[in-house]
Amino acid sequence: MLLIHCPYCGEDRPELEFRHAGEAHVVRPDPISEISDEEFEAYFFIRDNPKGLTYERWRHMHGCARFFNAVRDTVSDKFVTTYKAGNPKVEIERGEDGIARVKGDGQ
Amino acid sequence: MAEAVATRTSPLDGLIAGSVGVAIAQAAPAHRISLRVGADGIPALNKALGLDLPTEPKKSVTAKSGRMALWLGPDEWLVIDEKGDPMADVAGVDAFFSVVDVSHRNTAIKVAGRGARATLEAGCPQDVTDDAFPIGACSRTVMGKIEIVLMRTDANAYRIECWRSFAEYAFEFLSDAAHDCMA
Numbered sequence: 001m002l003l004i005h006c007p008y009c010g011e012d013r014p015e016l017e018f019r020h021a022g023e024a025h026v027v028r029p030d031p032i033s034e035i036s037d038e039e040f041e042a043y044f045f046i047r048d049n050p051k052g053l054t055y056e057r058w059r060h061m062h063g064c065a066r067f068f069n070a071v072r073d074t075v076s077d078k079f080v081t082t083y084k085a086g087n088p089k090v091e092i093e094r095g096e097d098g099i100a101r102v103k104g105d106g107q
Numbered sequence: 108m109a110e111a112v113a114t115r116t117s118p119l120d121g122l123i124a125g126s127v128g129v130a131i132a133q134a135a136p137a138h139r140i141s142l143r144v145g146a147d148g149i150p151a152l153n154k155a156l157g158l159d160l161p162t163e164p165k166k167s168v169t170a171k172s173g174r175m176a177l178w179l180g181p182d183e184w185l186v187i188d189e190k191g192d193p194m195a196d197v198a199g200v201d202a203f204f205s206v207v208d209v210s211h212r213n214t215a216i217k218v219a220g221r222g223a224r225a226t227l228e229a230g231c232p233q234d235v236t237d238d239a240f241p242i243g244a245c246s247r248t249v250m251g252k253i254e255i256v257l258m259r260t261d262a263n264a265y266r267i268e269c270w271r272s273f274a275e276y277a278f279e280f281l282s283d284a285a286h287d288c289m290a
Contacts, residue, residue, distance in 0.1 A: 001232055008181050009164045011239075014232035016249050062254045063247055064164070064180035 002077070004058070007084045008066045021057040023047050024069040025089055051075060053092055053100055058082070073100055118214055118274040124282035128222025128289040131281050133274075134215035134266060137189045140197070141207045143182055148202035155200045156193055160184055167245040167258055177245040177258060185256060185268070187215075213256075214274045218281060219264040222288030227265055229284030231257065251280045 003012040029035045029043055048054065054074055059067045071080040071092055080100045083090055091103040119133040142160075144152055153159050158170040160178075167177045174188040186193045194208045218226055224235060230251040234240065245258040253276060256268040269277045 011164070013248075016232050062249045065183065065247070066180060 002079075004070070004079055005082045006060045006063060006066070007068050007082050008060065008064045013060070013063055017060060017062040019059045019061040021059045021067060024055040024057045053080065055089065057085070071100075118271050119216070119278055122278060124278065124285060125220070126222065126285040126288060129218060129220035129226050129285045131216060131218050131226075131278070131285060133278075134217050135189050137187050137210065137215070138192045138194065139188075139208070139210045139213050139268075140186045140193045141209045142184045142186055142197070142204065143206070144184075144202065144204035145182055148200075148204045151200050151202040152197060152204060155196050156186065157196070165240075165244045165246050167243050169243075175258070177256060179247050179256065185209075187268075212270055213268050214271045216267045216269070216274070216277055216281065217260075217264065218267060219261070221263055222285065223263050223265055225288040225290075226281055226284045227257070227267075229287070230280055231255075233257070235259070250277065253277060 002015040004015055004018050005012050026043070029039065035043070051074055054072055056070050056072055057067055058070045059065070067085050068082055069085060069087070070082040071090060072078070073080060080092055081090055081102050092100050093103045094100050117133060117136060122133065124131040142152070149160055149162070156174065156176065157172065158168050158174060158176055160176050161168050162178070164178060167175060169175045172188070173190060174186065174193065177185045177187070179185055194206065197204075197206055227235060227250070231248055233246065233248045235257075240259055242259050242261060245256065247254065247256050249255065250257075250267065253269055253273045255277065258266040258268070260266050267277060267281075
């Protein structure tokens with residue numbers, strides 16, 4: 001079974017306890033009442049859906065119930081890292097071996 | 108005219124299950140509260156409840172009175188008490204917190220014996236080996252198709268809290284798993 005690291009529980013937990021919760025770092029326009037329909041569409045409906053590394057929100061639904069952010073490779077389904085909600089976007093780099101890691105983490 | 112008498116019943120009244128290595132039975136009725144409070148309010152609630160709410164993941168605390176507080180999330184606890192009512196104790200506390208009486212939402216099943224862990228592992232994907240889940244550890248997790256709150260009460264004993272409407276499913280699931288627990 002896939003194990004996912006919950007940054008609030010501080011350990012790897014089985015994937016069955018988690019729920020995917022959409023793209024991460026989507027910023028709500030402020031003031032939202034003054035944006036155009038096109039801007040609202042872009043904010044509300046349009047998502048990246050990349051092949052490769054993606055930033056996502058996940059929720060430890062059947063555990064501590066917290067939302068957190070994760071970086072996942074959509075090709076290998078491997079989680080690169082997870083971090084608490086509200087924290088800045090973690091930078092990821094792909095090493096010469098092709099494996100994605102948190103920037104500065106080295107091997 | 109006959110006098111109407113309301114009798115409280117438990118969803119698992121009278122049920123007993125198990126096998127050579129494990130005994131499965133319902134736990135005694137208990138008061139339960141779901142407690143949400145930030146770090147600022149913890150000291151006041153500790154005083155009112157008569158225990159120190161655990162602040163680390165998967166930790167539980169059992170007071171001398173038998174009252175238990177289980178860490179469920181960074182600001183969430185489940186308090187279980189088979190005697191006193193924790194709802195009454197926190198009612199007058201002057202702090203910013205939220206509390207809901209869930210005594211009748213939950214019911215609990217006790218699983219005990221040499222085969223208890225194997226019985227549990229039939230449906231719970233979490234690591235419940237000694238290092239990862241020592242005595243006193245607790246966690247919200249899943250078992251089969253339902254969400255449970257699992258607590259290890261002794262070396263070979265677990266308490267499984269589940270929603271009342273799922274109690275029959277949980278009991279049947281554990282009963283089936285018990286047959287193979289010593290294999």
